[in-house]
Structure formats: structure tokens, C-alpha cells
Amino acid sequence: MTNESFAVTGGRSLRGDLVPQGAKNEALQVLCAVLLSAEPVTIANVPEIRDVAMLLDLLRGLGVEVEKLNSDTYRFTAREVDLDYVQSDAFEDKARRIRGSVMLIGPLLARYGRAFLPKPGGDKIGRRRLDTHFLGLQQLGAQFDYDVDRNQYSVTAKKLKGTYILMDEISLTGTANVIMAAVLAEGVTRIYNAACEPYIQQLCRMLTRMGAKIEGLGSNLLAITGVEELGGTEHRILPDMIEIGSFIGLAAMTQSEITIKDVQVHELGIIPRVFEKMGVQLEIKGDDIHIPYQEEYEIQTFIDGSIMTIYDAPWPGFTPDLMSIILVMATQAKGSLLVHQKMFESRLFFVDKLIDMGAQIILCDPHRATVIGLNRRFQLRGIEMTSPDIRAGVALLIAALSAKGTSIIHNINQIDRGYQRIDERLRAIGAQIERV
Known part of the structure; x- marks a missing residue:
């Protein structure tokens, strides 16, 4: 097993088509x-x-x-x-x-x-x-x-x-x-x-x-x-809905214009709706999802004006595998969010890395975090960090792609366990990411 890392220079807007891998x-x-x-x-x-x-x-x-x-x-x-x-x-x-x-x-x-x-x-x-x-x-x-x-x-x-x-x-x-x-x-x-x-x-x-x-x-x-x-x-095999969700989060965070091809929309359940609650504009064209360039995205509130909560639940609820993506997106959104990760108790332990990057997050307990969106007033800054699991690894990669400066992400074999040649595919749409 090679001990590889990603060197990511962030702050670039990406543009192009991404095809999700098999699930x-x-x-x-x-x-x-x-x-x-x-x-x-x-x-x-x-x-x-x-x-x-x-x-x-x-x-x-x-x-x-x-x-x-x-x-x-x-x-x-x-x-x-x-x-x-x-x-x-x-x-x-x-x-x-x-x-x-x-x-x-x-x-x-x-x-x-x-x-x-x-x-x-x-x-x-x-x-x-x-x-x-x-x-x-x-x-x-x-x-x-x-x-x-x-x-x-x-x-x-x-x-x-x-x-x-x-x-x-x-x-x-x-x-x-x-x-x-x-x-x-x-x-x-x-x-x-x-x-x-x-x-x-x-x-x-x-x-x-x-x-x-x-x-x-x-x-x-x-x-x-x-x-x-x-x-x-x-x-x-169906297209990977976790990768599709990750790409939607990436587009919003990096102010990019991305089309995700052949997503089998009818199999995505509640996922597009949750990203719309996060303020992301999605245009569904046949079986593709187009995410246009957005200056900012605003997290919706509940009807009475209270802070939006997003939590995971067994299907047809929202998948726990996308909770880390939602959390990362919230750091640069307009508005605040309570992330409630009910199904696993150690999935939120990567937030310390986001706090080091300048995000405003309060970890309430192993299952809940409150994120105060910065609405891009302060850009996240690049740091050196280690990926703890597959899904947090990609969330940190998205944070790094939106951050100012260069980030080093270690232990990327965790990311390779679940994402196919992610660096090559992101480079093809303009990301600055190298394996070191």
C-alpha cells in the first residue's frame, strides 16, 4: 500500500462535465x-x-x-x-x-x-x-x-x-x-x-x-x-449517488459550473431536495444534473424561521454518507445549519480540520455540529491534514479545493477505497490537484 498524499491548490472555479462511477x-x-x-x-x-x-x-x-x-x-x-x-x-x-x-x-x-x-x-x-x-x-x-x-x-x-x-x-x-x-x-x-x-x-x-x-x-x-x-x-450497476452528491457540493463550494452526466435521477430519492435546502440551484436536464455558477448559496430555514437541521436516516431518508459533504458546504453558505449525524458516532470527528482551516463550527457532541456559514466573507485557508475515512476524505478534498493556498491531504488510500481516479477526473475540469 503506497503512502500517497494529495497536494491541492484551491480557490479555482471549475468547469465541465463529470461522469459518476458505478456505485x-x-x-x-x-x-x-x-x-x-x-x-x-x-x-x-x-x-x-x-x-x-x-x-x-x-x-x-x-x-x-x-x-x-x-x-x-x-x-x-x-x-x-x-x-x-x-x-x-x-x-x-x-x-x-x-x-x-x-x-x-x-x-x-x-x-x-x-x-x-x-x-x-x-x-x-x-x-x-x-x-x-x-x-x-x-x-x-x-x-x-x-x-x-x-x-x-x-x-x-x-x-x-x-x-x-x-x-x-x-x-x-x-x-x-x-x-x-x-x-x-x-x-x-x-x-x-x-x-x-x-x-x-x-x-x-x-x-x-x-x-x-x-x-x-x-x-x-x-x-x-x-x-x-x-x-x-x-x-x-447504478451510478454512485454519493459521488453525485459530492460533485454537487463541490460545484457549490468552488463557485463552479458543472454538469454531472447520466445520474439516473429517479434513483436519487431525497438527495437533490436536500441540496436545494442548502441553497444550491440544480437544473435537471433529462438524466443530467447541471449546477450553474452561483455567487452565493443560502441555507433555507424552517417555516417558523428556526435554524435548518439536516439529519441522516435509513432510506428513503437522507444517506449518512453525504452528511460530511453537507457539513463542509455549510461552512461557506449564507446562514446556519445543525448537522445531526444519528447513525455513526465518530463521523463528525473531522471537523477539527475544518476549524483549523477557518470554519466556524461548534461540535456539540459526537453526533451533532452547528455550522455558522461564512458566506465567503472569509475564505478557508489551506492546511496539512489526514483523511480519517472515505467520506470525510472527500469532504476535506472539497474544502481544500475551495480554500486559499495549498493543502496537503495524507492517507488518501482511504479516498481511493471509494472514489475512482478522483484526482484525474477533477484535473480534467480545471482542479489543481497532484498525487505526491
């Missing part, structure tokens, strides 16, 4: 789902990011044939899967580094009756417990064990049986894991309190094309009738 969160789910069938599964619009590369490595290690058909399209054939690899040191080392590896359990358990997983890594954004995954699989009839010495989880089952499952939290990856296990279970599984993001809907559409029987798509109650086996299919 990271969807990619990690649908790539795990290829293990459910012995037939070829072709997946297009796969993002070229570190987390996906690590998952592709794990699939190859498991014996899946992975053929790269073009820059973003792969064909997977999981005819022979090597279950012994799951207990090897090589698997353990790779699976620990990527949180998405947890979604290998559902498919392996459903098809082969056993799965192992080391405690996974990923972002440092607070507790992200795995109980939801294992409780769901146990209810389907799996036996769960935790090996303290090896720090490894294992699940086994002779035959999974459909049942009623109330998810104890609305977990995206937990829901995906239980769906993938249930499609091959005997009988009917009802999953209540299921996550219903577009990512989950996409996973269900793909599984349905493979022969799964799933009802309730897009709602929080799914009914899955198990089938004997699944076939192959072709699937295209």
Missing part, C-alpha cells in the same frame, strides 16, 4: 452474489476502486473465474469454489482489510452450508456491529461460532429454512446478507425492517433475473420464496 455500495453486494450460481454472471459499470479490487482478489482466491471484458465489465463463473481458501492466512489478511467481505457469508452459507470470516476492517466511523448479520442467519437455521484465538467467525448449516425475521437494525449489508442466504433456503422468508436503498433493490433485481423469487421490492418488508438453484444473468 461502490452496490458493487460490493452484487459481486458477492455471483457465488450463488455456477453459471456465468456479467456485471457492468464496476467502479475501479481499492475496495472492489480487494473483493475481486478474494473471489479469485475462492476459485471464481474472473474475466475482465472491458474497463468496467467483468464476467464471473463460480463453478468450483475452494472453501479451504476461506480458512487460509491469505484470505484472512485480505478479508480483514475490507468491510464488504462480510457479505461473502450469506452466499457461501446458502450454497455450501458453511462460511468463515475474520473480523473485518474498513472505516473508523464508530461501532459497526455484525450482530444483525449473524442473528438473521441464525434465524434461518445457521449455527454461529466465534473463535476468540483466531478472531474469526464461522457459520454452518445443513439446510437453511425460511422464517420470519425482524432485523434488529436497518443494516444495508445485513439485509443483503440475509437476502442472499434466503434465496436458496427452503420455504418462505419474510424480512421486516429490511434496508430498502436502491443498492438493495438492484441486488434483488439481479437475483430475480437469476431465478430468485422476491416480493416487496423497494419496501421494508421482503418476502422471499427459496428456490433450488440460481442461474446466470447480466447486470449493470
